[in-house]
Amino acid sequence: MQQLTDLLTSHGLDALWVSKPENVRYLSGFSTPKDGLVLLHKDGVLLYTDARYTVQAEEECFVPQHIARDIDVIRHARTLLEGKVVGFEADALMVNKLRQLDGLHAAQLVPTEGLLEGIRLIKTPEEVQKIREAQRIADEAMRHVLPMLKAGVREVDLALQMELYMRSHGAEDRAFDITVASGYRSAMPHGTASEKVIQEGELVTFDWGARYQGYHSDTTRAFPVGEISEELKNLYRHTHQALQLALQAVRPGAMTSDIDQVARGYLAEQGLAEHFVHSLGHGVGLAIHEDPRLAKFSPERPQFNVPLQAGMVVTIEPGLYISGVGGVRLEELVLVTETGCEVLSHAPFAEV
Amino acid sequence: MQQLTDLLTSHGLDALWVSKPENVRYLSGFSTPKDGLVLLHKDGVLLYTDARYTVQAEEECFVPQHIARDIDVIRHARTLLEGKVVGFEADALMVNKLRQLDGLHAAQLVPTEGLLEGIRLIKTPEEVQKIREAQRIADEAMRHVLPMLKAGVREVDLALQMELYMRSHGAEDRAFDITVASGYRSAMPHGTASEKVIQEGELVTFDWGARYQGYHSDTTRAFPVGEISEELKNLYRHTHQALQLALQAVRPGAMTSDIDQVARGYLAEQGLAEHFVHSLGHGVGLAIHEDPRLAKFSPERPQFNVPLQAGMVVTIEPGLYISGVGGVRLEELVLVTETGCEVLSHAPFAEV
Ligand SMILES: [Mn+2]
Ligand SMILES: [Mn+2]
Missing domain, CATH: 3.40.350.10 (Creatinase/prolidase N-terminal domain)
Known part of the structure; x- marks a missing residue:
């Protein structure tokens, strides 16, 4: 008080x-x-x-x-x-x-x-514990649904199975409408699961989370179904590398726009920056999107550029979207610690 | 245009x-x-x-x-x-x-x-068709889940089964957080399903709906588990009678506050009016709660009292709530027609 x-x-x-x-x-x-x-x-x-x-x-x-x-x-x-x-x-x-x-x-x-x-902005240990629990349930849901991912299945059925799993394992709700976006739909950054049937050779983006006692988790993965094109593999690998570089940069005192720039700069070096159409990340807690925002520095909104502090929980989520080709986004949920960060999300990654 | x-x-x-x-x-x-x-x-x-x-x-x-x-x-x-x-x-x-x-x-x-x-306010035939479809899916969900209603089951599991059924049968989402409120929790007009285990002798309120292409359905039923007290039976029967009387009053030109008064007046004659703590109904369409409002006439808000018109879709939902005893709400979704109304909801009622 x-x-x-x-x-x-x-x-x-x-x-x-x-x-x-x-x-x-x-x-x-x-x-x-x-x-x-x-x-x-x-x-x-x-x-x-x-x-x-x-x-x-x-x-x-x-x-x-x-x-x-x-x-x-x-x-x-x-x-x-x-x-x-x-x-x-x-x-x-x-x-x-x-x-x-x-x-x-x-x-x-x-x-x-x-x-x-x-x-x-700064989560208490009790709040972090609730976020951990939300994330744990969500991670399990991915492991549960992954064996069902194959050609012939509809996106919406996978989304429903993930949600059912989370809600019957302690989540009070999904954290947001689950994205399952396959093939051409993966070029939509917010492609909520549709009735589209997943095909051989497609890359499928999952963006999902659980809500536990009011607190949210948020994670994104992409998995190939069968053999995917070299172009898609390339997008995947560069997104994964951008994620790793940004994660290594997370520590108390680092400015949010600098973390964004680590990922954005790497993708620019690959000639891909124009396809990274959103910001790098956001705070997560009682709201699924809250402060701080990890975004490109904007002279019109300098107040969004703040130093990270221990106890913040944020996402790191680079993504690439090319209309007519497809897209990839990979997202981790992390707790800023005294020395760097702890990755809270433990869902498996594809091998691409 | x-x-x-x-x-x-x-x-x-x-x-x-x-x-x-x-x-x-x-x-x-x-x-x-x-x-x-x-x-x-x-x-x-x-x-x-x-x-x-x-x-x-x-x-x-x-x-x-x-x-x-x-x-x-x-x-x-x-x-x-x-x-x-x-x-x-x-x-x-x-x-x-x-x-x-x-x-x-x-x-x-x-x-x-x-x-x-x-x-x-006035739905086109295309809009009515989408509401009918949402209601049809929701009615089926009730028939699907009713055999699972028995002592020992958790409220939240029934809610999840209803939602799973609706979403795997064409609904894009639940229309709102599903209420499953048993025993003492039925005294909460908005008792979203909890982890409470349903007991023998309890009355269980279900308030649920589906969303189909943006349009909603909305229905409430109450079912006893085993033998329930005479007091609860009494509440149920008076709620049911209030519902029937109000439905008979729905027609073009009838004022919304007069429909509310039909139900409220009947419950007052039974000495129960103080337990009917909300208004009688609301419009349903692209929003789950929209105009018109069927409520007690308020001198502070005279604009809410409007004549019904053919093409409106509204709920009729009297309810009684007694803390420490329990509650009942029964809700039908109706289309106002040229001559009266057509009840769109066809989920089964309990025999009490
Ligand atoms: Mn996110
Ligand atoms: Mn209602």
Whole structure:
């Protein structure tokens, strides 16, 4: 709580109106945070949710709850916030909801961004443990489904088997819609599994993860079915090399854009940089995509370029996509340690 | 397109900046609408999405696409919108995204709510067909899982089997997190399936649905395991009767609050009204919860009370929840017809 009180003080706030689901869950333990709101103020934390969740909120929350909705939430909060300086999350509050906050009367509303995300950057040992468990379940799912990968199988059936495995082995859900992208579809960086039938000679990208007690895992692998072309093998090997080089560069103090550049620079040397169309990685925790972002340095967004710190959990995921040819992405989930990084993902790699 | 142009004209808009995922999908066909935006203007419709989706958008969209993100979207849109009156969706645009729209310069930004939702209220025959298909798959899933319902089984395993069935029989996803709530957990209106083991003598609520080509189904049933108490039987029978009475009242011209009152009034006569803690129903389509809302008349929100019209698809779902005792909810999905309604859901009911 001291850390939270300091956060308010250092931003000149008396309170923070928390609507971003990950932050609501972080502060309260409420597992249906889209239907909740948290009021963080100097004397404590309060969860608002509605009557559908009375019993559930009692069971789950480690902070007091108040059951109300819409206008009644505002009426209740007004008694605590009148005349106060109240921050809100500009990237997690709809324009019409901000207008409702005018009902807080004499409160002064201040847009904020990234306050709680800054605290969530560094994972506690308890949080790392939940991410490890999510990753462990996901790794097992890959081992379970790999023998089913062969020509004639539909992408969507493999995705479903992975998800079924994860959810029947402790995951509360898939971390995101699973990608199984084969052949020409592997040229789509986000090719959620389709009804396409996998063919001999194709490379198949899997991007999957589990959610365990709110925390996510995230990994990508690519496997050939039968013999694949030299061109695809080449893409695979260069992606794999870019991944290894970037992993070796991860350590506390390294700038996120520099890690991105290690992979991007290597691919540029191979004449492939134009096919690496996304950034290198992202933080993972209560959100599947969170800070820090490992991306190319952008003069328009210099704030995204930050030094890595021990306790961050991030992905490293170079990828190459060539329309009409195919694509490859390989992704590891890593914990930044005092001396470098620990790779948390242990799913097998193809031999290409 | 004429209907869309008229919508703009009647609201004094030159264009509408569409960020609500359901509306993005409705206007473009793009199946990952959270990562897209639509610009609706008088000469046409344009989808913006980023380079991850180039191939997918080409495959799916029935409108032109422009690949860009963040500031580049604004730069592109500016050439079309300079000096124009541009509506945005106040209930689907984050406060910080609204600030980005200032980059449109001389455009005049106008908050709107419910514009496209008004068009989506009445389903076309093609839309009804997709909802029917989603419901058909969901009904089959209930028949598939019912033989597995017995003491000793975990809620979460039944939910997983239902979802697996739906997704391996044509559904693109579950419509929402499936509720399986047994015994004391049935007193939670939104008791997503837990690891609780189902016991003899419990009543078990299932609330589930499928998503098919973007369209949802939504149904609730409750089944006893072995012999249940007279108190639970009583709750079940009164909920069932409230459902039947409300269904009989559904017809074009009936006010949504009056349908709610048919169920609520019956339950009040039984002395049970205080346990019916939510509204009677909601529209279903590209969103699982959409307009119209079938709710108690609220003087603060008189606009929610509207006449039903043929072509609307709505749920009727009375429920009773008593903490420490248990609960029941029963839900049908119905199409409002010229003369009354057609019940689209055909999952079996318990005999209680
Ligand atoms: Mn990732
Ligand atoms: Mn419903």
